[in-house]
Amino acid sequence: MSEELNVVFPDIVLEQVAADAVLTTVATKVKNGTRITEAEGLYLFEHAELNFVGALANYLNIKKHGKKVYFNKNFHIEPTNVCIFTCDFCSYSKTYKNREKGWELGIDQMLDIVKKYDGQPVTEVHIVGGVHPKMNLDYFCELLEKIHAHRPELHLKGFTAVELDYMFRKAKLTTREGLERMNKAGLQSLPGGGAEIFAQEIRDKICPDKVDAAGWLDIHETAHELGMPTNATMLYGHVETYAHRIDHMSRLRESQDRVGGFNCFIPLKFRNGDNDMSHVPEVSLVEDLKLYAIARIFLDNFANVKAYWPMLGRESAQLTLEYGVNDLDGTIDDTTKIYSMAGSEEQNPSMSTEQLCALISTVGKVPVERDSVYNEIEVYGNTEEATV
Numbered sequence: 601m602s603e604e605l606n607v608v609f610p611d612i613v614l615e616q617v618a619a620d621a622v623l624t625t626v627a628t629k630v631k632n633g634t635r636i637t638e639a640e641g642l643y644l645f646e647h648a649e650l651n652f653v654g655a656l657a658n659y660l661n662i663k664k665h666g667k668k669v670y671f672n673k674n675f676h677i678e679p680t681n682v683c684i685f686t687c688d689f690c691s692y693s694k695t696y697k698n699r700e701k702g703w704e705l706g707i708d709q710m711l712d713i714v715k716k717y718d719g720q721p722v723t724e725v726h727i728v729g730g731v732h733p734k735m736n737l738d739y740f741c742e743l744l745e746k747i748h749a750h751r752p753e754l755h756l757k758g759f760t761a762v763e764l765d766y767m768f769r770k771a772k773l774t775t776r777e778g779l780e781r782m783n784k785a786g787l788q789s790l791p792g793g794g795a796e797i798f799a800q801e802i803r804d805k806i807c808p809d810k811v812d813a814a815g816w817l818d819i820h821e822t823a824h825e826l827g828m829p830t831n832a833t834m835l836y837g838h839v840e841t842y843a844h845r846i847d848h849m850s851r852l853r854e855s856q857d858r859v860g861g862f863n864c865f866i867p868l869k870f871r872n873g874d875n876d877m878s879h880v881p882e883v884s885l886v887e888d889l890k891l892y893a894i895a896r897i898f899l900d901n902f903a904n905v906k907a908y909w910p911m912l913g914r915e916s917a918q919l920t921l922e923y924g925v926n927d928l929d930g931t932i933d934d935t936t937k938i939y940s941m942a943g944s945e946e947q948n949p950s951m952s953t954e955q956l957c958a959l960i961s962t963v964g965k966v967p968v969e970r971d972s973v974y975n976e977i978e979v980y981g982n983t984e985e986a987t988v
């Protein structure tokens with residue numbers, strides 16, 4: 601949505617924080633449509649109440665999107681969970697040595713997954729997995745070409761910057777050359793995974809050997825320059841501090857100013873099931889909601905904030921709709937194992953369109969099916985109400 605709606609600012613939040621100069625400044629900036637600083641963002645994490653950031657985030661969300669909540673009809677292909685990396689928070693991967701405990705799909709097997717959806721109204725396939733030492737750029741270009749030849753109208757979104765970085769280095773191609781090659785094979789956009797937390801001191805602890813922040817941003821910015829939109833994620837709630845979260849979002853905000861091209865921001869909650877960080881407790885739902893709200897306030901140049909329901913569980917995801925979230929991802933159809941293996945409530949993540957729409961409309965919002973680049977396909981409900 602390009603034009604902002606005329607929405608009444610909840611002046612009560614200004615009255616509530618009159619004794620706190622920073623919170624008053626933040627509320628005034630939100631009211632006036634002015635960007636908050638990194639220091640103010642940090643202050644929100646450290647000192648603001650959930651109801652304060654929630655009221656501001658909800659105001660901004662309604663201003664941008666009215667009552668609309670986006671979703672799409674998609675399915676995932678996870679080519680393999682065999683991975684050369686050993687990120688401590690990962691519950692999903694298997695080393696190459698232990699590959700018999702994981703899975704490695706051939707191109708025909710992946711094409712069969714696509715064919716299962718023949719005649720069904722899905723609009724996107726989302727392809728992500730481990731970084732397999734034997735699945736290279738040629739392999740994935742062949743996959744993309746075959747999917748595109750089979751179903752040309754299906755949007756092909758795929759491969760994290762971590763997977764792409766490895767593929768391009770192995771093929772001895774620059775980022776631009778590698779992305780151009782994949783784009784020619786049919787890849788249209790990138791998901792946002794692999795960003796984790798940009799600060800190197802945290803990457804050194806949780807994912808020391810994979811692409812760093814500069815490499816991640818370079819791949820995304822190059823994709824944007826080539827006209828391929830992408831998403832951005834942040835893995836939160838483990839050993840990072842609030843300052844690391846603000847630093848992460850600040851780098852994204854700067855990149856969006858400089859190049860543009862991020863479709864949405866997706867906070868990903870650290871889950872501690874069956875990984876090398878199982879001793880780290882998970883953060884509370886209040887902490888989740890506060891993060892979503894602060895992200896909505898801080899990332900003023902991101903149109904969309906998405907809650908990934910297979911990770912949060914559907915009821916928590918529904919709650920985020922009151923805290924700045926305007927997108928619930930897709931129907932997914934039980935085709936991702938990344939979070940079910942990490943202990944998410946969603947062991948077989950799949951929702952029909954009716955279930956997803958009910959989840960959205962029971963909290964007074966209007967479900968809107970979108971395509972992969974946020975063109976609206978269908979409003980499920982009252983179109984006039986959607987923009988109130």
Ligand code: SF4
Nearest residue numbers: 683685687690693730
């Ligand atoms: S998070 Fe990704 S890169 Fe890291 S081990 Fe798991 S699959 Fe591999």
